[in-house]
Amino acid sequence: MFLNQYFTNNNNLTSKERVIKYNYGSNCYEFISDNGVFSKNKIDFGSITLIETYLKNKKDIHNFLDVGCGYGFLSIVLSKELNISGTGIDVNLKAIELAQKNALLNKVSVSFKESNIYENIDTSFDLIITNPPIRAGKKVVLDILQNAKKHLNAHGELWAVIRKDQGAKSIIKILEDTYKVEIKEKNKGFYVFCCKI
Numbered sequence: 001m002f003l004n005q006y007f008t009n010n011n012n013l014t015s016k017e018r019v020i021k022y023n024y025g026s027n028c029y030e031f032i033s034d035n036g037v038f039s040k041n042k043i044d045f046g047s048i049t050l051i052e053t054y055l056k057n058k059k060d061i062h063n064f065l066d067v068g069c070g071y072g073f074l075s076i077v078l079s080k081e082l083n084i085s086g087t088g089i090d091v092n093l094k095a096i097e098l099a100q101k102n103a104l105l106n107k108v109s110v111s112f113k114e115s116n117i118y119e120n121i122d123t124s125f126d127l128i129i130t131n132p133p134i135r136a137g138k139k140v141v142l143d144i145l146q147n148a149k150k151h152l153n154a155h156g157e158l159w160a161v162i163r164k165d166q167g168a169k170s171i172i173k174i175l176e177d178t179y180k181v182e183i184k185e186k187n188k189g190f191y192v193f194c195c196k197i
Contacts (some may be wrong), residue, residue, distance in 0.1 A: 007029075018040070030105055031072065031105075033071050036095075036131070037070055039070065043073055044133070045188065045190065049182075050129065050131055051184040053066035057194075058082065059126075061082065063084060063086075063087070064084070064126065064131065065086065065087050065151065067117065068131065069088030071095055071098035071099050072088055072099030072100075074088075075099065075110045076099075076108050077080055080114055085109040086110050087112070088110055088111070089112070089121065096112050099112040117144055118150070121151055124153045128156070128159070129158075132145065132160060141162075149178060149179070154195060156196075156197070158195040158196075160192070160195070161191065161192045164186075164190075165189060169191075182194050182196075
């Protein structure tokens with residue numbers, strides 16, 4: 001049983017909201033964070049590496065899905081930088097509530113909803129992006145990554161980040177049975193990779 005992890009719901013936590021800032025190009029972002037969510041005190045370095053690598057390699061896309069969106073960092077930056085709408089999903093209701101606030105705060109068009117992996121997703125996307133919840137276990141991580149293909153459009157891509165010491169190489173090897181996988185960036189032990197069907 002996972003107690004008080006960011007991928008569970010805990011109604012007994014004392015709320016202590018804080019604001020985290022992030023700048024990309026000429027855009028300044030603010031994110032409201034709180035106890036009980038992933039990377040509550042600062043933007044996770046893996047997420048920053050993922051978004052900045054993606055934006056350097058970006059293609060013309062019309063929509064995206066952010067799996068395990070937390071308080072909305074990836075979704076909100078993607079939406080604003082690419083001027084598109086998207087969807088963010090998470091099992092953590094506190095994270096969803098914060099993400100909705102953050103979308104308003106940063107004036108972007110992203111819908112956030114509760115979903116255990118893809119169970120509440122019935123559409124397909126040009127991009128699925130994720131910094132998967134490693135602490136939820138390899139089975140959950142592989143479920144997110146391998147089953148993304150069912151929700152990708154014909155030329156869609158899955159982008160993800162995993163640390164080398166958290167199994168990046170072995171997970172990429174497994175994914176090569178399903179996708180064409182390309183490592184796009186290695187930064188301080190974080191591997192950013194792109195998967196195509």
